[in-house]
Amino acid sequence: MAVLVTGGAGYIGSHMVLELLDAGEQVVILDNLSTGFRWAVPEAAALVVGDVGDQDLVSKVIEEHGVDSILHFAARIVVPESVTDPLGYYFNNTVKTRALIETAVRAGIKNFVFSSTAAVYGNADMPLLSEDMPLSPINPYGRSKLMSEWMLQDAHVAHGLRYAILRYFNVAGADPKGRSGQSTPQATHLIKVAAQAALGQRPYLDVFGTDYETSDGTCVRDYIQVNDLARAHLVALRSLREGGDCAVMNCGYGHGASVLEVVDVVKKVSGVDFEVRLSPRRPGDPAQLVAKVDRIRSLGWQPQHDNLMEIVDQALRWERTLMGRIAA
């Protein structure tokens, strides 16, 4: 049986593909290459260039490759962009996910693992966020994902499609073997941006907001290393295949770091004292997002890279790899 990875040419999806191949799985990727890269796809995986909303294509891929499970990463992911183009986000993330779920049900797909996000919690003012809390996303990106969660849960009740919904907190770092990393040129993610500032790719780093009610006034996030996150999917997939319950699970480490703490670590690891500007708040940023992680841990998931210095080192190494590619 093969696993279909949508968005497998993107940042997290490409790490997922590596983990699946390392675990001996057969992998087929469906990606429209809107933000993904053909070069991020290993030779051992089949790549189909196309759209998750194309039901004829997806049905054909499922049949030809003998797909039993779908891991659905494909999405647009930039929160501020979702505010200026909400209908584009609802179309790509919600409407096309509806089409994919329908195709999966018709094809008799057994297991569906979905990439959700801590953005579904909105401004929840709690030290640790648990999966059962009330959800109130504050931007179209988070809403587009929450609607997909609901569709999956309803499709389970009506049609028996089994699901694992994984709510990622802040994904960071890069494959320790140097095979993939965060490659989006205009990425907005803090660790990526700070690594670029340290390596002279950006003139300075903005710290967005210093007046939050946190220990040092800057936002706190739970940074999870990307291979650890990919292994959480493997664990969830195995559980579904073995008849485990459908579940919604946070993916993080259960502790946070503030923006200034991250900046300090990047300066320390890189050895570069790059310029930092204290700037106004960025719209839509909750003060603190830290995961309660008992559920995913109860499936036997153990992080292997819960170390900010290591995550930052991986991000810096990957940035150097990208710079080398551009120079070559």
Ligand SMILES: NC(=O)c1ccc[n+]([C@@H]2O[C@H](COP(=O)([O-])OP(=O)(O)OC[C@H]3O[C@@H](n4cnc5c(N)ncnc54)[C@H](O)[C@@H]3O)[C@@H](O)[C@H]2O)c1
């Ligand atoms: N990066 C994070 O910190 C983070 C946090 C929470 C959730 N997520 C979720 O993880 C998933 C992967 O995010 P990422 O950071 O790897 O982003 P990414 O942009 O690197 O990857 C997304 C991939 O999906 C593809 N894609 C987009 N729309 C498609 C479509 N309609 N049909 C086919 N392919 C399509 C893109 O080409 C790209 O390869 C997304 O669902 C995102 O919402 C990411």
Ligand SMILES: O=c1ccn([C@@H]2O[C@H](COP(=O)(O)OP(=O)(O)O[C@H]3O[C@H](CO)[C@@H](O)[C@H](O)[C@H]3O)[C@@H](O)[C@H]2O)c(=O)[nH]1
């Ligand atoms: O140049 C920068 C970039 C970010 N930040 C701050 O750093 C924190 C983290 O920001 P960022 O790395 O952009 O991540 P988030 O906005 O927390 O969102 C990420 O994490 C969410 C889950 O927590 C996912 O849903 C999103 O897709 C993903 O981008 C926030 O307080 C930002 O204001 C800065 O101060 N300066």
